[in-house]
Amino acid sequence: MSELLREAILGTAHSGARGASPADGLVSKLDGLERERALLLRAASEALLRRAARVLPQRRSQLQIAAPESMRPSSQQLTAALRWQLAQDAELIEETLSRMARAGVRLAPELLPLALEQTEPALRDLLRPVLGQRGLWLAKQRPEWQWALSPGEGGLPDDFDRRWSDGNAVERRQLLMLLRKQEPARARELAAETLRQERAEQRAAFVEAFAISLSPDDQAFLSSLLADRSALVQRSAARLLWRLPGSEVAARMLARARAHVRFAAQEGHWHVSLPTEPLDADWLRDGIIERPPDASPLGQRQWWLQQLVAAVPCAVWGDQGRDAGKLSLAHDQVFVRGAGSVDADAQGKRAADDLAAEQLAAAAAGHAFAGVRGMDVGDLGQSATGAVAAEQLVAAAARHEFAGALLDGLTRAALQYDERSWFVHLWDAWANSELASAMAPDPRVLLSQKLTAQDIALRAQQLVSEDKLRVLLAHLPRPWPEPLALRVLAAISDLRLSFREVIPVAALAIPVALLPDALPLPESSQVQYPLRAYVRALADFQEVAALRRSIAAETIADD
């Protein structure tokens, strides 16, 4: 600190000594200045001298040099479009980035910091392949950018331990979910260590994180939570145990489901006896929720039925009437498949190892197991085992007096246990009925997200012509198959007003190759209410279509 500065900080009233300054020579030429004034003028001169004769330190760049790029650079326009998408409006980003990756086009360097700041795991996975050598080089410069260097699945933060011990409730919950994805066993140990100190709500939230990477390894831990002092925690743990076939809870749920529900293949009819009131306390302990959600169309007893059906894999119903030993094996296989939603095959193998060897050998020889090994569990029905097809089961459920509870239960179970061949039949049942859902989210929406391109193509006519199904268009996987895309385009071009809400969805979901170069827009002077909003939507459609086309043109793969 210079003497002048010390004098100024203390104040001339409090400092005796007058500090010397290199500017003294300049200022001493002025006569009759009070001390404060002289100090200020010396400060001004000193600042000027310092700025004019600025002495800079010597430094060396310690950075390595980035490797040369092998991918193509992106154009200025694509860069501008991406900057907008990364910063503001992400609706096209998946399409843009995956096209770039396929075509071997990399992000411009000026976008890399913005890209590396992204935290969404899904977005990070899309960004990784387009970062280029420069992106990898840049990622090394900051600890929080290291995610780009790992091969995928947005790894754990470096300071996980510190954040785990210091984080607030929400943050800890997120960290636990992240850890479940990466290292399920370590997450279990961590939760077991700290769970006692948490409040009941946080404990229940922690338990819910176990839905991620759920496996038979979690069974002992979850079972121990059935004795937790909070009913909420007990229930969360119990409902996860439904999905672990080795657990006593799952066995009890299966027995209850079988006791109350049975499908008679010969008659093609579901025999249902509703659980009776009052609800057995054991049922509550095993995770059944007593009261239906507000606004649920189901009465209390049907609500209990829905939960019974939702608890066990759908495949259970097609198997009824067959040999019980083989049956439970099939049941196990399905349970495990659903539990391992992240990596179904690996989970399946691990669980298979857990089975007694002789049982496995015996089962492999038997035809029931062969049916299960067909991997798609719903195929069970079509196999030569005599089990009933999913289509038939669903159709019978839809005709049943308790159709709402049965369909809803089957839908939640099919989604939970990833029983894919059931999806389209369940979708059909819901699409053709007026039934309301027992709980949110709406099963029609959930199933729409799971339809295959082929399923959609076969239902294109229905999706376009039925008013009540039109809202589902927004939830279908993208891009749409050609039959649907062309039908929607035709409807939009015909200025069908009921398609107003579909236009922005269509702009994003119609495959680029099918986007029209221009839609016939009516002369604006002739457009009156209510067509005005519609025409505005069409103009937006044109804009989005043009942007998608130009992105596609720039990212044509060199093959």
Add this chain to the structure above:
Amino acid sequence: MPLTLDKAQVLRLVSDAQTVAASQKLARPSVWRGLGHSAAALWGECQGSAVYRTQVARADLAAHCSCPSRKAPCKHALGLLLLAADTAERLPELPEPEWVQQWLERRTKQATRAQAPRKPGDVAAQAQRAQRRHDNILSGLDQLDVWLSDIVRQGLARLQRESFGFWDTQARRLVDAQAPGLAGRVRAMADRVGSSASWPERLLDDLGELALLSHAYRRIDRLPPPLAADVRRRLGINLDQREVLARGDMLEDEWHVLCDVIDENERVRSQRAWLRGVRSKRSALVLQFTPLGTRFEAALIAGTQLRAKLAFWPSAAPQRALIVERPAAPLPLTAAPRGDGIAVALAGYAELLGRSPWAGASLVVLGGVVPVPAAGAEPYAVVDASGLAMPLRGAEHDVLLALSGGHPLTLAGEWDGYALSPRTVWAEGRMVALSTGAADE
């Protein structure tokens, strides 16, 4: 050829990404009708939910559109420019339609009016006003000097306990005294206190500068006229453009536009463009202000060059200038400018301060520099081949780092003797304008 710029430069006309995104959707022939160009303008009718007439003057890229957007240029004008840059053949040479002619005539009239000399009657009234203002400022300075001395007497350490009102009251007094330049500096001090470990040092610099300005203004009649002009400008006594045209030095040259920085506050968009003369080697700062959502009079885009006559504000170290004439459309710069070493840039700035202590920040163009991230107490910096490290203002320089990848690059920015604000980068055969932001000096 209707347009001499490429798409990248056209995109620099706007700062907001939304307009950029929207304009790209409009850069297609199918949405346009009646496209054409003449020696003076480009035009077309954009077919959206309504028909908009869009026109652009070729000399300065000023745009006008019948759409209701408050943005300037709007997405239609930008779309038209992108289209012209991309597929020039879509805009055939045609006679200007009536609506284009009318707009061009309006522009010419406005320009002549702005440059017309003031009527003699105004001059006398103006002199009277100037004298009143001079007296007003002097009494304001008396009060300021007392305030400054009191701060130094009590010591800077005490300032941390002062509220914003302490600074604001003084700033208002200076506004009343018609010295808005000083008022702005006092307000800026309020933020300085406690802002960093070295705030007392910087604050003392600021206080000293105020005292020096006050000291100089009292002796303004004895200062050489160019230096007196600098003192007046610093106090906020602005010359209007007519006076600059009448009294300023004129310089005709081929100018490279090396930085353009656009700021927006609640009311005003401002552009700070730094130009360097090819023959004269002079730097020029062109400031433009426009109400939010309107266009700048003369678009200046980093990475272009233009032939122009500039008029410099009278100054002992002239930097600020206005464009008097620009006979031709701007052309893209074909190569990175030649950059200096850091020592040469420092010497140039020392020379500038030697001529006028009130010269603000100035353009520096550095060649062969590598960005070096902050390490411990060392700030983010750029290092040249000799190893000299020039500190960068602020901490957000990751874009610069990404552009370098550890390789040397060419950089244009603003240096004020404290820190460098990087603005434009040339690397790997490309030019990138770093995101705009306020210079905090």
